[in-house]
Every structure is written in structure tokens, then in C-alpha cells.
Amino acid sequence: MRVLVVEDEPRLTLQLERALQAAGYAVDTAYDGERAEILGETEDYDAVVLDLGLPRVDGATVLRRWRAAGRAMPVLVLTARDSWSDKVAGLDAGADDYVTKPFNVEELLARLRALIRRAAGQADPRVQVGDVVLDPRASAVTKAGEPVALTAHEYRVLAYLMLHRGEVVSRSRLTEHVYAQDFDRDSNTLEVFVGRLRRKLGADLIETVRGLGYRVPPA
Incomplete structure (x- = not known):
């Protein structure tokens, strides 16, 4: 699962990046609206954490442009603005939820999980x-009630x-959804991760659809 964090405060960006990585996400970051707009239009994200008060291009404008371009990833607006009109403006621009600074990281993670969950039905x-x-x-996996230890990449593939x-x-x-942008993406390594997951969780959990990809059964 892959998330884009758009925030112009370096310390807060680092805090969010570390928290998201610890929760099992691959994370990309952007510090201004121009960079965010490019990443949102060219990369695939499961969700975006977007500050409204950005340099170069403000967050609401970036979000409106994403939605106009047909980009439908869930967006959690992060803002220091606490007036109801700013919150309404963010939602009307296409945001799915918002958190006002200062915020609790656990609440932000919970809201993000909910957005990703709803987007997947x-x-x-x-x-x-x-x-x-x-x-x-808990970024945790169990089989028959017993915990199963997975690496970060194995967890993202399975999730x-x-x-x-x-x-x-x-x-x-x-x-696109398990590696951050700056990671050396090699689709061949996916076979390694899938093989490990089958050994740990059962050979029938992940099916290889020849020439197309992978599938987990619906139930």
C-alpha cells in the first residue's frame, strides 16, 4: 500500500513518513504544490495526505486539478486552518476527510485506514x-489464529x-502500489515475495493467473 504525503514542514513530513512506514506503507513525499500535482497525476497511490497551505500551488488547487484529471485516490486534507469555511472548501475541492493541526498521529492513521478501506469496498x-x-x-497477519511474521514488502503485497x-x-x-518512487522497482522480486507468502500462509492463498498477474480468492 502506497501513500503520498504533501507537507511543506520538513519535521512534520518526517514524522508522518516514519509513522506511515511503521504502519506498513510505502511513502512518497512532496514539499510544494507543483511537485505534488505531478506525482498525483503520474504515480498510483492508495491515499494522499495533503496540506492545504502549500508554496507555489495551494493544496485546494492541486486537489481540484487532480479531480478534474480523473484522479480518484482518497485524499485526507491536513491543515492548520480551523475555520469551518476552510474545511468546507477542502471537501468541496474533492477531499474525502480532513484533520486539523495539531493532530494525533494515531487518529490520522485511523482515518487513512478508513479511507483506503472504503475505496476498496x-x-x-x-x-x-x-x-x-x-x-x-496493527499491521498484523494471523493464520488460524496464530501470528505470522512478514517483512514490510511481504506485508504490502499481501495487504x-x-x-x-x-x-x-x-x-x-x-x-506501483508496494514500492515508493525512489525504490529500485523490479517486478521480478514480486515473485519472490509471493513465493514467501505462499510458504507462510498456504499455497492456495495467492493464485497466479498466467500472463495477467495474481489473484486472492474473494473469501
Whole structure:
């Protein structure tokens, strides 16, 4: 799962980046509206944390341009503005939710999980397929009630496939959603991660659809 953080305060950006990475996300960052607009239009994100008070191009304008271009990723607006009119403006520009600074990181993570879950059509906070349960709140996976240790990349691969269970997910799409922009993306390594997941969670959990990609069964 991949998130874009758009914030012009370096210390806050670093705090968010570390918190999101600890929660299992691949994270890209942008410090101004121009860079954010480019990333949002050219990269695939599961969600965006977007500050409204950005240099060069303000966050609301960036968001309106994304929506006009058909970019539908969930957007959580992050702003120091506390007037109701600014909140309404952000929502009307296309935001899905907002958090006002100062904020609690755990609340932000919970709101982000909810946005990603709803975008995937998932109502339950946990995702279950057979006896495998993924709990994004704890970045944890269990099989038959027993915890399963996964690396960060294994977790992201599994989380994306389980949230989109029943769909055939191409290798290129999966690559876009499990690696940050500055990571050396090699789709061949996905086979390694999928192989490890099968050994840890069962060979039938992830199906290879020849020539198309991977699929986790719907239930």
C-alpha cells in the first residue's frame, strides 16, 4: 500500500513518513504544490495526505486539478486552518476527510485506514480470506489464529492483494502500489515475495493467473 504525503514542514513530513512506514506503507513525499500535482497525476497511490497551505500551488488547487484529471485516490486534507469555511472548501475541492493541526498521529492513521478501506469496498476493519486475517490497525497477519511474521514488502503485497481480493492484479499495478518512487522497482522480486507468502500462509492463498498477474480468492 502506497501513500503520498504533501507537507511543506520538513519535521512534520518526517514524522508522518516514519509513522506511515511503521504502519506498513510505502511513502512518497512532496514539499510544494507543483511537485505534488505531478506525482498525483503520474504515480498510483492508495491515499494522499495533503496540506492545504502549500508554496507555489495551494493544496485546494492541486486537489481540484487532480479531480478534474480523473484522479480518484482518497485524499485526507491536513491543515492548520480551523475555520469551518476552510474545511468546507477542502471537501468541496474533492477531499474525502480532513484533520486539523495539531493532530494525533494515531487518529490520522485511523482515518487513512478508513479511507483506503472504503475505496476498496471493504466495510470490516479486518480482511479475512479463509483462515488468514489481515489487521491493518496493527499491521498484523494471523493464520488460524496464530501470528505470522512478514517483512514490510511481504506485508504490502499481501495487504494490496487481500484488499482487492477477487480481482486479477497485474504485476505492474502491484509494483506501483508496494514500492515508493525512489525504490529500485523490479517486478521480478514480486515473485519472490509471493513465493514467501505462499510458504507462510498456504499455497492456495495467492493464485497466479498466467500472463495477467495474481489473484486472492474473494473469501
